[in-house]
Amino acid sequence: MEKDADGFYTPKPETSTPLAPTDDKEEVKPAEPDQSANTDLIASTFEVTVTLADQQADPNSPLYSAKTFEELGLHQDLLKGLYDLGFSKPSKIQERALPLLLANPAQNMIGQSQSGTGKTAAFVLTMLSRVDFSKNKTQALCLAPSRELARQIMSVVVAMGKFTPVQTEYAIKDNLPKGATRITAHIVVGTPGTMTDLLRRKVIDSSEVKVFVLDEADNMLDQDGLGEQTLRVKNMLPRSQPQIILFSATFPDHVRNFANKFAPNANKIELQKEELSVEGIRQFYMDCQNEEHKYDILVSLYQLLTIGQSIIFCQHRHTADRISQRMTAEGHKVASLHGAKDATERDSIIDNFREGREKVLITTNVIARGIDILQVNMVVNYDLPLMNERGNASGNDGKPDIETYIHRIGRTGRFGRKGISINFVHDHGTWKQMEEIEKALGKKIIRIETNDLDEMEEKMKKALK
Numbered sequence: 329m330e331k332d333a334d335g336f337y338t339p340k341p342e343t344s345t346p347l348a349p350t351d352d353k354e355e356v357k358p359a360e361p362d363q364s365a366n367t368d369l370i371a372s373t374f375e376v377t378v379t380l381a382d383q384q385a386d387p388n389s390p391l392y393s394a395k396t397f398e399e400l401g402l403h404q405d406l407l408k409g410l411y412d413l414g415f416s417k418p419s420k421i422q423e424r425a426l427p428l429l430l431a432n433p434a435q436n437m438i439g440q441s442q443s444g445t446g447k448t449a450a451f452v453l454t455m456l457s458r459v460d461f462s463k464n465k466t467q468a469l470c471l472a473p474s475r476e477l478a479r480q481i482m483s484v485v486v487a488m489g490k491f492t493p494v495q496t497e498y499a500i501k502d503n504l505p506k507g508a509t510r511i512t513a514h515i516v517v518g519t520p521g522t523m524t525d526l527l528r529r530k531v532i533d534s535s536e537v538k539v540f541v542l543d544e545a546d547n548m549l550d551q552d553g554l555g556e557q558t559l560r561v562k563n564m565l566p567r568s569q570p571q572i573i574l575f576s577a578t579f580p581d582h583v584r585n586f587a588n589k590f591a592p593n594a595n596k597i598e599l600q601k602e603e604l605s606v607e608g609i610r611q612f613y614m615d616c617q618n619e620e621h622k623y624d625i626l627v628s629l630y631q632l633l634t635i636g637q638s639i640i641f642c643q644h645r646h647t648a649d650r651i652s653q654r655m656t657a658e659g660h661k662v663a664s665l666h667g668a669k670d671a672t673e674r675d676s677i678i679d680n681f682r683e684g685r686e687k688v689l690i691t692t693n694v695i696a697r698g699i700d701i702l703q704v705n706m707v708v709n710y711d712l713p714l715m716n717e718r719g720n721a722s723g724n725d726g727k728p729d730i731e732t733y734i735h736r737i738g739r740t741g742r743f744g745r746k747g748i749s750i751n752f753v754h755d756h757g758t759w760k761q762m763e764e765i766e767k768a769l770g771k772k773i774i775r776i777e778t779n780d781l782d783e784m785e786e787k788m789k790k791a792l793k
């Protein structure tokens with residue numbers, strides 16, 4: 329098969345669906361929320377369940393579905409996994425995407441839905457449905473832009489596949505034992521660099537891969553970012569090309585064409601521009617006097633940052649380190665995470681944060697996408713995201729990076745929850761950038777005074793109600 333001018337091979341659809349829905353009618357039912365429990369923790373879980381049920385019944389919500397999981401054609405073992413996780417009804421993207429993803433012959437998919445609306449389950453259930461567990465062969469590959477996200481996706485594969493014999497393996501840096509020569513796991517989840525290396529050295533045998541998923545696909549295909557590495561992985565897949573599944577909350581115009589070539593003849597689920605922002609996230613800004621004042625304001629916010637959990641986004645690694653060292657020296661408990669830290673350290677920092685042992689995480693764009701931690705109710709853009717951070721060629725200097733902004737604030741307000749985002753602006757340039765973001769999203773960003781902590785607290789508590 330010949331490659332075309334953009335380096336693509338022409339795909340052929342795959343046909344088998346080993347984990348097809350069974351006719352065996354052992355009834356698998358969603359669990360009822362436990363109403364008898366009275367600890368704070370359980371009580372708050374129950375509250376969320378109640379509001380979730382309301383939202384899932386509202387046709388205008390991205391969490392709405394007219395169907396049950398049973399009606400989506402999933403195998404009983406996967407239904408058991410879903411109910412075990414406490415999922416009772418599909419979200420809109422799950423309801424719409426799953427029947428298309430599971431149909432035969434398999435067809436490619438480009439799927440878009442707001443942050444925190446359940447895209448992961450849609451592609452994880454597809455991978456688990458298409459694997460033939462009787463074969464010890466790798467049959468599904470999934471790529472994500474960060475090791476943190478790859479690890480999170482893997483935890484979803486393992487949880488949803490709990491009642492199946494699925495075997496899994498990572499393709500992330502420093503994970504495989506030295507000298508490992510063969511991976512036979514059914515599903516491999518990783519980042520593009522390590523995945524390329526393992527495929528090239530034939531540690532992963534790609535001959536039976538039938539599903540290839542890109543999470544955060546617009547980021548994975550961006551020619552100024554991971555696009556080349558991702559294409560390299562694709563070109564090492566079998567000639568009878570696998571089903572290609574692209575998911576993201578954003579698909580900016582400049583990647584859409586490439587996405588269409590990467591996943592030809594795909595079924596598409598798209599959002600309108602005005603649908604991009606998540607209703608539950610209230611956006612604020614604070615007008616700081618200068619860089620140093622931003623630090624003072626962040627420190628004065630500390631109490632509020634620790635009501636739930638918060639993520640503070642900075643432009644550079646050294647800013648994240650500097651402010652976290654300074655805050656720590658001043659007696660505040662914060663953690664910092666960025667791509668220059670080594671693998672083991674990164675894993676333990678995100679795990680500590682995920683498990684609530686750390687409440688404030690100061691970071692860079694490395695975890696702007698995909699990371700799902702339900703207790704995060706506040707995101708601070710200490711520095712606004714800029715296009716030139718993406719490594720783009722010139723011409724974008726000082727332009728705000730709208731997609732990264734959407735993903736960053738989407739770390740809160742997950743699956744119908746409430747959340748707050750606060751942008752720090754401190755000069756004419758950052759003010760203009762925020763105005764552009766406001767315009768692009770068509771959503772008002774509300775001012776909070778920097779010198780009135782009580783007003784700030786009141787506004788924030790109201791937004792979180």
Ligand SMILES: Nc1ncnc2c1ncn2[C@@H]1O[C@H](COP(=O)(O)OP(=O)(O)OP(=O)(O)O)[C@@H](O)[C@H]1O
Pocket residue numbers: 414415416417418419422441442443444445446447448449576577697698699700702738742743
């Ligand atoms: N049907 C469901 N019922 C209940 N909870 C769900 C359901 N689907 C997903 N969730 C939960 O919603 C949260 C968000 O899901 P997920 O991380 O897949 O979002 P996403 O759409 O991939 O977001 P992002 O664009 O930020 O990556 C997760 O905690 C997930 O467990």
